[in-house]
Amino acid sequence: xxxxxxxxxxxxxxxxxxxxxxxxxxxxxxxxxxxxxxxxxxxxxxxxxxxxxxxxxxxxxxxxxxxxxxxxxxxxxxxxxxxxxxxxxxxxxxxxxxxxxxxxxxxxxxxxxxxxxxxxxxxxxxxxxxxxxxxxxxxxxxxxxxxxxxxxxxxxxxxxxxxxxxxxxxxxxxxxxxxxxxxxxxxxxxxxxxxxxxxxxxxxxxxxxxxxxxxxxxxxxxxxxxxxxxxxxxxxxxxxxxxxx
Amino acid sequence: xxxxxxxxxxxxxxxxxxxxxxxxxxxxxxxxxxxxxxxxxxxxxxxxxxxxxxxxxxxxxxxxxxxxxxxxxxxxxxxxxxxxxxxxxxxxxxxxxxxxxxxxxxxxxxxxxxxxxxxxxxxxxxxxxxxxxxxxxxxxxxxxxxxxxxxxxxxxxxxxxxxxxxxxxxxxxxxxxxxxxxxxxxxxxxxxxxxxxxxxxxxxxxxxxxxxxxxxxxxxxxxxxxxxxxxxxxxxxxxxxxxxxxxxxxxxxxxxxxxxxxxxxxxxxxxxxxxxxxxxxxxxxxxxxxxxxxxxxxxxxxxxxxxxxxxxxxxxxxxxxxxxxxxxxxxxxxxxxxxxxxxxxxxxxxxxxxxxxxxxxxxxxxxxxxxxxxxxxxxxxxxxxxxxxxxxxxxxxxxxxxxxxxxxxxxxxxxxxxxxxxxxxxxxxxxxxxxxxxxxxxx
Ligand SMILES: Cc1cc2nc3c(=O)[nH]c(=O)nc-3n(C[C@H](O)[C@H](O)[C@H](O)COP(=O)(O)OP(=O)(O)OC[C@H]3O[C@@H](n4cnc5c(N)ncnc54)[C@H](O)[C@@H]3O)c2cc1C
Ligand SMILES: NC(=O)c1ccc[n+]([C@@H]2O[C@H](COP(=O)([O-])OP(=O)(O)OC[C@H]3O[C@@H](n4cnc5c(N)ncnc54)[C@H](OP(=O)(O)O)[C@@H]3O)[C@@H](O)[C@H]2O)c1
Numbered sequence: 001x002x003x004x005x006x007x008x009x010x011x012x013x014x015x016x017x018x019x020x021x022x023x024x025x026x027x028x029x030x031x032x033x034x035x036x037x038x039x040x041x042x043x044x045x046x047x048x049x050x051x052x053x054x055x056x057x058x059x060x061x062x063x064x065x066x067x068x069x070x071x072x073x074x075x076x077x078x079x080x081x082x083x084x085x086x087x088x089x090x091x092x093x094x095x096x097x098x099x100x101x102x103x104x105x106x107x108x109x110x111x112x113x114x115x116x117x118x119x120x121x122x123x124x125x126x127x128x129x130x131x132x133x134x135x136x137x138x139x140x141x142x143x144x145x146x147x148x149x150x151x152x153x154x155x156x157x158x159x160x161x162x163x164x165x166x167x168x169x170x171x172x173x174x175x176x177x178x179x180x181x182x183x184x185x186x187x188x189x190x191x192x193x194x195x196x197x198x199x200x201x202x203x204x205x206x207x208x209x210x211x212x213x214x215x216x217x218x219x220x221x222x223x224x225x226x227x228x229x230x231x232x233x234x235x236x237x238x239x240x241x242x243x244x245x
Numbered sequence: 246x247x248x249x250x251x252x253x254x255x256x257x258x259x260x261x262x263x264x265x266x267x268x269x270x271x272x273x274x275x276x277x278x279x280x281x282x283x284x285x286x287x288x289x290x291x292x293x294x295x296x297x298x299x300x301x302x303x304x305x306x307x308x309x310x311x312x313x314x315x316x317x318x319x320x321x322x323x324x325x326x327x328x329x330x331x332x333x334x335x336x337x338x339x340x341x342x343x344x345x346x347x348x349x350x351x352x353x354x355x356x357x358x359x360x361x362x363x364x365x366x367x368x369x370x371x372x373x374x375x376x377x378x379x380x381x382x383x384x385x386x387x388x389x390x391x392x393x394x395x396x397x398x399x400x401x402x403x404x405x406x407x408x409x410x411x412x413x414x415x416x417x418x419x420x421x422x423x424x425x426x427x428x429x430x431x432x433x434x435x436x437x438x439x440x441x442x443x444x445x446x447x448x449x450x451x452x453x454x455x456x457x458x459x460x461x462x463x464x465x466x467x468x469x470x471x472x473x474x475x476x477x478x479x480x481x482x483x484x485x486x487x488x489x490x491x492x493x494x495x496x497x498x499x500x501x502x503x504x505x506x507x508x509x510x511x512x513x514x515x516x517x518x519x520x521x522x523x524x525x526x527x528x529x530x531x532x533x534x535x536x537x538x539x540x541x542x543x544x545x546x547x548x549x550x551x552x553x554x555x556x557x558x559x560x561x562x563x564x565x566x567x568x569x570x571x572x573x574x575x576x577x578x579x580x581x582x583x584x585x586x587x588x589x590x591x592x593x594x595x596x597x598x599x600x601x602x603x604x605x606x607x608x609x610x611x612x613x614x615x616x617x618x619x620x621x622x623x624x625x626x627x628x629x630x631x632x633x634x635x636x637x638x639x640x641x642x643x644x645x646x647x648x649x650x651x652x653x654x655x656x657x658x659x660x661x662x663x664x665x666x667x668x669x670x671x672x673x674x675x676x677x678x679x680x681x682x683x684x685x686x687x688x
Contacts, residue, residue, distance in 0.1 A: 046310040050335040
């Protein structure tokens with residue numbers, strides 16, 4: 001018998017799937033929600049084989065706000081933990097010129113995830129139990145020239161998670177904000193990332209699993225990013241605006 | 246980006262790819278050519294430059310799906326990037342263990358096949374090839390061939406131990422072995438010198454696992470002083486009652502990680518000596534004991550990133566095998582040279598291999614010696630003194646550990662190298678699959 005289910009939104013994400021593996025390893029049933037769910041059958045089977053737990057696939061598009069309630073109703077059970085790994089990151093330069101692209105990043109990183117987690121929060125609150133994990137980004141801690149559209153959406157998402165946590169404190173429902181720095185995934189393929197600051201997806205899996213066990217509020221992965229961002233946020237705006245970092 | 250093997254020496258600027266499926270891989274292979282060859286990379290646990298290609302290093306780590314498991318026969322079908330560690334976590338709780346395992350579990354199945362790895366049971370079960378039912382190999386033209394010992398014996402023989410030079414392994418089907426518990430019943434023999442150590446191996450040919458840890462600083466009459474460790478999978482009935490309740494589960498242990506790179510001086514002669522002595526005495530305390538699988542097979546895995554203790558320059562590993570009839574003389578000569586140099590190796594391991602006859606795999610009947618050295622000028626010089634001793638005794642070197650061998654030395658010590666290289670040319674493999682190692686060794 002598997003333990004209570006964990007729902008992964010955006011399960012094709014390298015980070016999301018690593019999180020799924022970690023919870024499956026701990027014996028939880030897994031609900032994988034993603035676009036083109038059928039094409040993910042091999043991954044579903046992989047999880048089942050590795051961990052001997054029940055794994056189900058669910059069609060899910062974060063931009064379909066009308067579909068949220070039917071999607072939640074269709075799940076085999078209300079999960080005990082939900083992890084949202086959905087996100088897009090278009091090239092900043094292009095987003096500056098093409099409003100549709102900018103809008104896509106804003107909606108996929110903020111609006112969509114916030115609406116679906118909000119709906120889940122209501123159900124968790126009624127039940128009186130559950131943990132909501134949102135994967136935001138260090139890019140949301142301060143807007144920078146090279147990725148402020150993505151960063152602004154993540155900033156919105158971080159603020160949403162912070163407020164949700166505040167609202168739900170005392171209800172039995174807990175909210176965790178995850179702020180990865182660099183992670184070697186499909187999103188960053190081809191970028192030459194500094195080794196010491198770059199986490200493998202499995203590190204995110206471990207960090208998120210442990211944050212859920214311990215009921216942490218905000219985590220940076222790798223942890224050194226907390227220091228990096230504290231310094232970046234402390235730079236006075238008059239100086240910051242002239243920097244290219 | 247700069248990549249290296251586990252020894253962190255040499256470091257080579259490489260273009261790294263992460264194909265996620267056979268299509269993406271096929272594009273990389275068909276675009277490769279003599280000017281820009283590619284090589285597959287697993288988890289980078291080969292010590293030297295076997296999994297590095299400046300023009301195209303193809304990480305298989307994203308292709309890590311398990312595909313099928315037959316709970317009756319213990320046959321697992323999985324993609325090449327699956328880690329052995331994950332196979333153990335998935336199937337040991339169901340009573341299955343790898344038939345052949347190297348001294349670390351952080352290797353991929355593809356890397357195990359390409360190096361045709363051996364474990365402490367080589368004299369009984371042979372190398373990794375013994376458990377491979379078939380494998381799917383991407384050839385130079387981008388086509389995929391199912392390679393089996395029966396239907397494609399030549400390609401099978403060349404691919405197992407072929408160090409990625411015949412193609413890219415996509416997935417494989419391997420046999421696991423049944424175990425009742427996750428514990429090993431270990432018997433330790435105290436061997437005061439090399440003769441005693443070798444006698445211990447020869448007297449215990451039926452022990453499933455056997456390996457010796459050598460104190461490389463012992464000299465004179467104590468030359469080759471070792472602890473010979475024999476092991477058997479413990480049955481449920483053998484286990485003490487307190488372990489019998491959850492025989493396949495281990496209590497979780499804290500794992501230490503080494504992220505910082507140690508300064509070289511942390512590992513001078515004296516600290517190695519202290520470590521050697523400590524290890525010798527600690528292990529001497531008990532001759533019979535139950536050891537959990539993790540501590541028994543993978544003592545080094547408990548310290549993640551331990552390769553960094555050797556400092557920035559990295560380290561090299563030396564592993565050779567000498568034929569049985571020349572082993573006693575040859576090992577004595579090697580150990581004398583090593584102990585005289587006083588560059589005490591952190592780890593020195595001696596093991597008896599069983600018979601094996603293969604196209605390019607490392608093992609052959611005799612004794613194998615493996616040791617680590619920091620990549621300092623003094624140690625690299627010592628290596629150049631050890632090489633001729635191996636050559637003179639009819640021995641050869643393990644490419645999964647090698648970072649320094651010359652093409653000439655390889656041909657001198659391994660009569661199969663020329664044939665292997667010729668076949669690679671004839672099959673069109675040489676122009677597509679090439680590593681920094683194969684370029685150095687002219688394979
Ligand atoms: C601590 C430690 C202990 C070890 N103990 C042992 C031991 O006891 N016995 C032993 O035999 N070895 C041992 N080794 C060596 C190790 O088992 C081999 O080097 C193994 O090949 C590493 O696997 P990998 O996945 O890391 O491959 P890599 O190091 O990434 O690659 C090794 C070779 O395999 C090839 N390769 C990798 N994946 C593929 C693929 N999918 N298709 C085709 N070729 C591929 C590469 O081209 C390269 O030539 C040890 C290594 C360490 C670090
Ligand atoms: N990689 C990093 O360095 C890094 C750093 C900080 C934060 N993050 C965040 O970490 C999370 C996971 O990213 P990742 O690195 O794992 O990259 P990824 O593999 O690209 O994952 C992003 C996932 O979001 C999904 N997605 C996008 N739009 C969607 C939609 N409309 N509906 C449903 N799913 C949608 C994508 O699904 P499809 O496969 O269907 O396109 C994709 O699987 C993201 O929120 C990202 O912003 C990543």
